[in-house]
Amino acid sequence: MGTTRRQFNVGGMSCSFCAESIEKAYRRTDGVADVDVSLAHEEVLVQYDDDRISEVEVKDTLRDLGYTIRDPDKEKRYEQQQAELADGRRRLLLAGSAAIVVAALMGWMIVVIGRFESASLAMDLFAxxxxxxxxxxxxRYIIDKAYQSLRRGILNQHVLLEAGAFGGLLGGFLGLSIFPGFPTVHFFAVSVFITTYHILSEYTSLTVRTRASQAVQSLLDLQPDTARRVSDDGEVEEVPVDDLEVGDRVRIKPGENVPVDGTIVDGTSTVDESVATGESIPEEKAAGDAVIGGSVNETGTLLVEVTATGEDAFLNQVAREIEEARAMKPGIIQLADRVxxxxxxxxxxxxxxxxxxxxxxxxxxxxxxxxxRGAFAALAVLVLGYPCALGMATPLALIRGGGKAANHGILMRSGDAFQIFPDVDRIVLDKTGTITVGExxxxxxVAFDGTEDDVLAVAASAEAFSEHPLADAILDRADERGVAYADPEAFDSVTGKGVRATVDGDDVLVGKPGWLADEGIDLSSVVDEIERLQHRGLTVSAVVRDGDLVGLIGIGDEIKVDAAATVRRMHDAGITPVMITGDNERTAEAVAEEVGIDRVMxxxxxxxKREEIGRLQDEGHRVAMVGDGINDAPALTQADIGIAIGAGTDIAIESADIVLMGDRLGGVMDAHEIGRESYRKTRQNLGAAFAFxxxxxxxxxxxxxxxxxxxxAMVLSVSAVLANSFAGQLLSGEGVNTDFTVEGSDTDGIIEEGVTADQAVTS
Known part of the structure; x- marks a missing residue:
């Protein structure tokens, strides 16, 4: 027993008032030590003392406030969101119909019969x-929320709304029973209008949030459902992965995902561990090496002993870190919220x-x-005091900025993307797939015998039957340069070292310099050249024909064409760029030197990565993180601003505040400039709303x-804020439509067809 931490996905939150109400309720609950509420992700993280309060009581606090606790299973959670959306649509249809009818009734009274006061008792009763x-x-659910808030001494938007709604009822009843000539219908109409307006606002928010991605589930789907368990007597049985225990042995064939974290007992292979490291070049694995669940076994058959299962497994740890970091992510307290x-x-x-x-x-x-006159004054104060313009001031400015960003191929997914980004003074960049192309x-x-094309021709012929990514790189370059090459007469792949082939009757070796030295090839005269290529962060393959060194091929991850220019823009804006990568230090330093980054991890x-981001934040820095892989996701959620490369993985995109469609790195600074401009527009809107x-x-x-x-007047105030938000955009011809296509980018799974900037901003 002791301090326990529980995270809940909560349905029914629609604005910062909701988050504040939940925080206040828990802080006034005996036994609760701390609470973090993420409105953007509809998550609540509660720390409480097991000895003083039970988990059931913790959940009941949320339910009493009128919020729902969604199922931990993500598929069921999505179904619940859909059901909530259907309920919201039904409420809006009913309330909207009543609002239209009462508006028509008021219009008929004023225009047709020329009376402001009630014309008949039947009309009053109908209203x-x-x-x-x-x-x-x-x-009704708004009344329940207002009651539960009042019961806990919390004054929020539900309390204010119901004060106005019941004030309208009271005014109408005064006209029915005490004061003839009272505008009874109009008082009842106020109750209808403000209730309908609130339902509309919550339905709009719910519609946007229901589009939540299944990215964390996609992460866990990388782990196979079953595995081939090998018994002590050698029998193979296919079992669910959940049934595996530490110490079990599993057989993994070429091309299969590794089902569990483990250690190789027998076999050699190349394993693509980009799921963990983000690096594009597979690792050579042999007996004694560790493998990670979710990685891909590429070439050989492996026998692996299980070392971690369940919550201790790598993919589950990443998923848990993402969700906890997301719930605890520090956010900005807006001026509107403070007021x-x-x-x-x-x-x-x-x-x-x-x-x-x-x-x-x-x-x-x-x-x-x-x-x-007293009734008019009280009810008008409640209506004009309802924080409609205040509530819209920030979103409208962000919608405008979101539209402009979308036209630049940038998806701004949260208010923090606009309000915090201008204050960022450190931008942490992943290497592979972010600064570099990722392949x-x-x-x-380097040619020692003949031309560069001759070296490529020999190497491509030897590698023609290989499935290794380095072989693909050699073949691609040969194709790009129009170099002709033939299939080898004989071929043998030496796992983790290179290939041996017969090409046009010649014995050809292509592979690691160390392996060739073991084969008796003299490389002493080219050691400096090999070290030069390696200092650039390149993987070196030596090409040998009939015992003679033909040349060297340096293979690496190419730097994006706009990477250096983007880093210069960061320096010019007073922002310090930092590179953080799972790759080795030599390669990282070489890339950082080429683009102009001084600090490298x-x-x-x-x-x-997440811990390093936290250290920078502890030092007082505002930190943005740019990444594209699963291994970047915890850091993206930890950072004040997470920026995902849109060509990357879904889990990275889900964890980010900003998504750059395609793979152009320059969008990072474009987003920074758009965020700064939109925040300025937000302050203008808030000033106008407070004045109103x-x-x-x-x-x-x-x-x-x-x-x-x-x-x-309340509608007109919103119109004024709207005009301030979009006037410049409309006059400049930018338009508000934000449907766009980015050439060369893969936007599947990132945005849905027809999603507009207002949805993108708050999703």
């Missing part, structure tokens, strides 16, 4: 039925004081209590603002 039906039908903490109680207080004032103040000049390619050919594993609410509430206290007109 009452619409109000009660909307509030206690599709809007809204005091805004709701202030509005409620002002509304109550305004009502009391118009009951008491007229007595001072010899008049009776002005109930109608092995021939970088240099090499031989770093996925969990260590301040002036509007003050005017409403006079009792001269009709509640319906207050609703119209």
């Amino acid at each position: 009452l039925a619409l109000a009660l039906g909307t509030m206690f039908g599709p809007g 809204l903490r005091y805004f709701v109680p202030a509005v409620l207080t002002i509304a109550a004081l305004a009502f009391v004032f118009w009951l008491v103040a007229p007595l001072a000049w010899g008049a009776g209590p002005n109930v109608q 092995p390619a021939v970088s240099e050919v 090499a031989d770093v594993l996925p969990d260590e 609410n301040g002036i509007g509430v003050a005017a409403a206290t006079t009792g001269l603002v009709h509640p319906v007109f207050a609703m119209i």
Whole structure:
């Protein structure tokens, strides 16, 4: 027993008020030590004392507040999200229909019969039925949330909304029972309108969030469902991976995914471990070497002894790190959120004081209590005080920025991408697939006998039957240069060393210099050349024909054409670039030197990448991380801003705040500039929204603002914020449509057809 940490995926959160309400509720719960709420990912991470509070009680707190706890199974969770979306759509249909009917009723009263006050009791009762039906039908869940919040002493948007809705009911009842001539229908209409508006807002948010990717599940799908377990007497049995235990032995054939973490007992092979290291060149593996579940066995058959299963396995650890880092990810406290903490109680207080004032103040000049004016004042304050413009100020600016980013092939997936990015002073870049292309390619050919094309022709002929990625690189370069080569008469692959072949009657060896030296080839005269290529971070293959050294081929991961220019832009913006990679130090230093990066961290594993990001943050830096692989995902979630290369893996993309469509690295600084501009627009919108609410509430206290007109004013305030957000974009001809295609990029699984910038920003 003791401190326990539990993470929940929560349904029903729609804005920062929801996150704050959950935090307040838990902080006021005995036994809860800490809580982190991620609105962007709808996750709550709770730390509590088992001796003082049970897990059931922890969950009940969320449920009492009106939120749902989704199933841990991601497929079931997605089904629950779809069900929530269907419920939201039904609520909106019902509430929207009532709003249309009551609006038509008001219009008919004013335009056709020329009366502002109620025309008949039947009309009043009809409006009452619409109000009660909307509030206690599709809007019942809002009442429940408001009640549970009030019960815990939490004043939030649900409390404010219901104060306005019930205030409308009260005003209508006063007209029905006490004050003839009251605009009863209009008071009931306010209850319908503000309830419908809130349902619409929550449905829009839910629609965006329901598009959550199944990337973490895709990560776990890399691990096969079954494995071939080998018994002590040599019998082979196919069993579910979940049934394997530490010490079991499994057989893995060429081309299969490694089912578990383990150690090779017998066999040699090349293994693609990019799932862990991100490096494009497979590792040579033999007895005694470790293999990682999810990696790909390429050439030989392996017998592997299981060393880790279940939650201790590599893929499960990465998935857990991603989800925990995502839930605990530090975020910016927006100016709007800080003000809204005091805004709701202030509005409620002002509304109550305004009502009391118009009951008491007229007595001072010899008049009776002005109930109608007091009711108008209180209800108008509640309507004008509802933080609609404030709530829209930030999203609208981000939608505008998201549209502009989309036109540059950049997907901005969170508010932090706009609000934190301008303050970033360290950008950490993965090497493979980020600074480099991510695929092995021939970088240099050194000829000792004949031309470079002659060396390629001999090597390509020898490697024609090989399936090794280095062989593919040699064949690709030969094809690019139009070099003719023939199939070998004889071929033998020496695992982990190279190939031996007969080409046009000549004995040809292509492979590691060390192996060729063991074969009796004298390389003493070219040691300096080999070291030069290796210093550049290249893998060297020597080409020998009939015992004579023909040439050397340096194979590496080519640097992207815009990498050096992007690093210069970072320096110019006052940002320090840092390279972090799972590759060896020599290769990392060579790449960093070529692009202009001074600080390099090499031989770093996925969990260590996350730790390095954390250290930079502890030093007081704002950190952005750029990566493309599964091994980058924990670091992407830990960073203040995670930036994924869109041509990378789904799990990296899901973990990021910004996705660069395609593989252009320059988009990092484009996103930085767009984020800075959008944040400036956000501050302008917030200033306008605060001014509207301040002036509007003050005017409403006079009792001269009709509640319906207050609703119209609230709509106009949103329109003003909208105009400020998009006027420059529309005038410049950029447009708001953000459907786009990036040539040469693979966007499948990243965005859905027809997804617009407003969806992209908040997804």
